Amino acid sequence: MVMSWIWSGIVLISLFCAVLSGSAGALAAAIPQGAQAGITLALSLAGSICLWTGIGRLMERAGMTQALSRLLAPALHRIFPGTRTDPVLARELSGNICANFLGLGNAATPMGIRAVQRMVRTEGIATDEMCRLIVLNTASIQLIPANVAAVRASLGCTTPFDILPAVWITSLCSAGLGVTAAWLLGRLTHHE
Amino acid sequence: MSDYIVPLLILAASLLTLHKKENTYDILLQGGAEGLKLLVTIIPALVLLLCAVHMLRASGAVEMLTSVLAPVFEFCGIPKETALLVLIRPISGSAALAAGADLMAEFGPDSPVGRTAAVMLGSTETTFYTISVYFGAAGINKTRYAIPAALFADLVGFCMASWTVRWLF
Numbered sequence: 001m002v003m004s005w006i007w008s009g010i011v012l013i014s015l016f017c018a019v020l021s022g023s024a025g026a027l028a029a030a031i032p033q034g035a036q037a038g039i040t041l042a043l044s045l046a047g048s049i050c051l052w053t054g055i056g057r058l059m060e061r062a063g064m065t066q067a068l069s070r071l072l073a074p075a076l077h078r079i080f081p082g083t084r085t086d087p088v089l090a091r092e093l094s095g096n097i098c099a100n101f102l103g104l105g106n107a108a109t110p111m112g113i114r115a116v117q118r119m120v121r122t123e124g125i126a127t128d129e130m131c132r133l134i135v136l137n138t139a140s141i142q143l144i145p146a147n148v149a150a151v152r153a154s155l156g157c158t159t160p161f162d163i164l165p166a167v168w169i170t171s172l173c174s175a176g177l178g179v180t181a182a183w184l185l186g187r188l189t190h191h192e
Numbered sequence: 193m194s195d196y197i198v199p200l201l202i203l204a205a206s207l208l209t210l211h212k213k214e215n216t217y218d219i220l221l222q223g224g225a226e227g228l229k230l231l232v233t234i235i236p237a238l239v240l241l242l243c244a245v246h247m248l249r250a251s252g253a254v255e256m257l258t259s260v261l262a263p264v265f266e267f268c269g270i271p272k273e274t275a276l277l278v279l280i281r282p283i284s285g286s287a288a289l290a291a292g293a294d295l296m297a298e299f300g301p302d303s304p305v306g307r308t309a310a311v312m313l314g315s316t317e318t319t320f321y322t323i324s325v326y327f328g329a330a331g332i333n334k335t336r337y338a339i340p341a342a343l344f345a346d347l348v349g350f351c352m353a354s355w356t357v358r359w360l361f
Contacts, residue, residue: 003284010244018251026250034246038239041293046231053227054220055205061219062208113329124333131338134326138282138319138342139349144198145314151293152310157301163310164194166356170315173352178345185337 044154045147052146056104064102069094079136079179080129082119089118093133103142112137128186135182139175142167234286241290248276249294268347270354273305277312278350282319282343289313304357311353316346 018027059065072094076083083090092115099108112133119130145167149160209216248254254276262272270278277295281288292309299305319342327335 006284006287007240007244010248013253014244014247014251016251017248017253017256021252023250023252027247030246030250031243034243035239037246037294037297038242038290039235041242041290042231042235042238046228049227049231050224051227053230054223055202057219057223057226058205058209058216059201061214062205062212064205064208109325112326116326116330116332120330120332124331126327126332126334126336126338130326130330130332131336131341134323134338135341135345137326138317138322139345140315140317142314144201145310147289148292148310148314151289151296152301152306155296155301155306160301161194161198162361163307163314163357164197166307166311166353166360167314169356170311170349170352174315174345174349177348178341181344182337182341185341189337 040154041151045150048146048150048153052103052144056102056107059102060099060104060107065095065098065104065107068098068101072098079132082129086118089115092118096133097136097141100137101141101143103144103146108137128182131182131186132179135178136175139171139178141171141175237286238290241284241287242294244287245276245290245294268351268354269358270350271305271308273299274309274312274350274354277309281312281316281350282346283321285318285321288318304361307357307361308354311357312350315353316349319343319346 014027018024069091073090076090076094076097080089080093083093092111096108096112096115099105099111115133116130119127119133121127144161144164148163152163153160206216209219257279258272258275261275265272265275265278273295277288277291280291292313295309296306301307301310319339323335323338323342327333327338
């Protein structure tokens, strides 16, 4: 439903601005061009999505998610104290974060949902740990952003993966500062 | 190092599954087929959203938005051309991909703007979607400070994406 409003709003704003700036001709021409660009983008992603979904499956079967989870356990105990006494929560949480790290969105989401459901204390109210999990998930710490690399490669970039260090630094900073902000906000808004 | 990580990761996953006596090649084929099915389901959204991005640009709306937000973006050190991408990134993943791909095509994938757009796309998530999925499934309606904290993390991401591109390239 949100997207219906966004879509209609974009068409309305475009028409309004085109009338203001006298560029109705360019607007009309942009419609088929944009549709064609959508197919071009989909095609430039196709090879990469096909390959990386396969590799993602492989990483799951190889047990890489579990191996990473074990490495992550100590850090996890600090951010989510609840995992010290609840091994099931610890498994779902670390599985969620590690699957996201490996780019396995389909595997990560169900584990994240089960983790949030286990964290419920008072019905309907978010806990501090939930907010931290949300921040960690939205900061998107990902090893290989394959789709972005595919778009770059399709545009003639010869080193599509040269953005990796920048992506890692950026995600780590946003996750770190985001969790810090969540921790501070948790302190400030503490109830009961 | 970033040249080695992709082939090494593929090698590790392949050898580990072989070691577990799994049919490595078959898993790759099945996963690939599933990925293509997923792609087909998002193609209509990509077509609509690229249409939307092109309309916004041709009508001059992107230019207006960019010039209105330019002072804020310049203050944060973010290229002002990424205004549309930054605004839409927390709301819709496909729309952000459309806006980012458009920037990379327009300015070139190795230009500062194109690279910043790529790093932004790779290092942030669809915040509102994630929040609605997780909290919706757990029946949470008092989200407390989750949204401001997550949006703050996004803001840090947008700034760091711009700064790291400037430092590293």
